[in-house]
Amino acid sequence: MSDAPDNASVRLLGRDRTPFLPDRLWLDGAWVSRADRPARWEEAARADVAVTTQTRGVVPSSSASMPSVVADILDACAVRPGHRVLEIGAGTGYTAALLKDRVGPHGSVASIEVDPEVAARARRNLDAAGVDVEVVCGDGFAGLKRGGPYDRVHVTCAMRHVPTAWLEQCAGGRIAMPWGPAFSTDRVVALDVADGQGVGRFGAVASFMVMRAQRSRAWDAWPEGGETRPVDLGLDWRRLDGPLGGFGEFVVGLLLPGVTHRTSGGDPEDGERVVWLERDGVYASVGFGAGVPTTATGDERLIRDYADAVAWWYDHGRPESAGFGLTVTADGERAHQRVWFGSPHGPAWEH
Structure with missing residues (x-):
């Protein structure tokens, strides 16, 4: 099937992702085979959508991201010809190929992937496409010291904590990644690194799988919060x-x-909504709605912290993510993380 204008990866990134996708994709809660349902497979492969390429049971464990989001992170990374790039998370090998397209014959790309199966598949895909990228099976949190120093670190999984290793291996360069709090969808952030510190402002929405070692513990069931009580939160x-x-x-x-x-x-508007909150295995909930009293269950401090955060947001004019940024500083295995509002010298929260 020839490339057509509706092939999102070609249109947005200049390279077709379909050669990098497996013959089975997990779509709508089931595996879709290219042989059995070619039209559905092609539709998903060529569209601007994320597709799951590996599961553990029914839980997605590896994917090919939306081409438009891939483009956002590549743009933030600002890769140039001749750069040495470290990719964290090989996936299908597609983004490594895009990075190699950008660094050209005088640049290099190394991709590190924790899952042996995913790493082997990425290596096969890149070899079949004739793309010269080194794929290493290992822990991306530790980076890849032997190939450094790097001009760029390009991260294909969402991060909650940034490692000091990346700051050390990309001194004077840039780290681009999806980053976010456990509470919400992530944002792209590009950290410019100097003197053991990376600083950057949050950008576009970027929904990626979280690095495996940093994923939040799954909620097995709705928690039992205890007695429901009326509460006045001032909101x-x-x-x-x-x-x-x-x-x-x-x-x-x-x-x-x-x-x-x-x-x-x-x-x-028509009844009650409940927001359930969890922190360090402690739970709480707040119920609210038109014509119903505000109620709460569980940990009082967690309830008040949520209300204070919502009030802060309104008191500061409902700022969007672009008003905030992230500073990470080398400090042991995990870098010290500080989220700031307005400027790196503005109000800040430790993460």
Whole structure:
């Protein structure tokens, strides 16, 4: 099948991703075979959508990201001809090929992947495409010291904690990655590195799988929060609901390090919605809606922290993610992380 204008990867990135995709894709909760359902496979492969390429049971464990989001991170990385690039997370090998396209014959790309199966498949795909990229099976959190120093570190998994190793191996360069609090969808951030410190401002939305070692513990069931009680949080139901599911969710997450959440219930215009909160295995919930009292269960401090974060967001004019940035400083295995508002010298929260 020839490339057509609707092939999103070609249109956005200049290279077709279909040769890098496996013959089975996990779509709509089931495996779709290229041999058995070629039209559905081609539709997904050529569209601007993420497709799952590996699962553990029914849980996605590796994927090919949306071409438009891949383009956002590549743009933020600002890779140039001749650069030495370290990629964290090989996936299908497709983004490594895109990086090699950009660095050209005088640059180099090394990709490190923790999963042996994924690493082997990426290596085969790159070899078949005639792309000269080194694929290493190993822990990307440690980087790849032997190939450094690098001009760029390009990260294909979402991060909660940045390692000091990347700052050391990319001294004077740039690290581009999806980063976010456990509370919300991630954002692209490009950290310019100097003197053991990386600084950058948050950009576009980037929904990626979180680095395996940093994924939040799954909620097995809705927690038992204990007795439901009325609570006065100084916020009406509209404000309690306002950031959820919108651009404010990321900001509220920045103000609530380590907090995860779920929501249940319907539209609070017509009934009650409940936001469930978790931090370090401690749970709480807040229920609210039009015509119903605000109620709470569980940990009082977690409830108040959520209300304070929502109030801060409104008090500061409902800022979007671009108003915030991240500073990471070499400090042991995990770099010290500081999220700031306005400028690196503005109000800050430790992460």
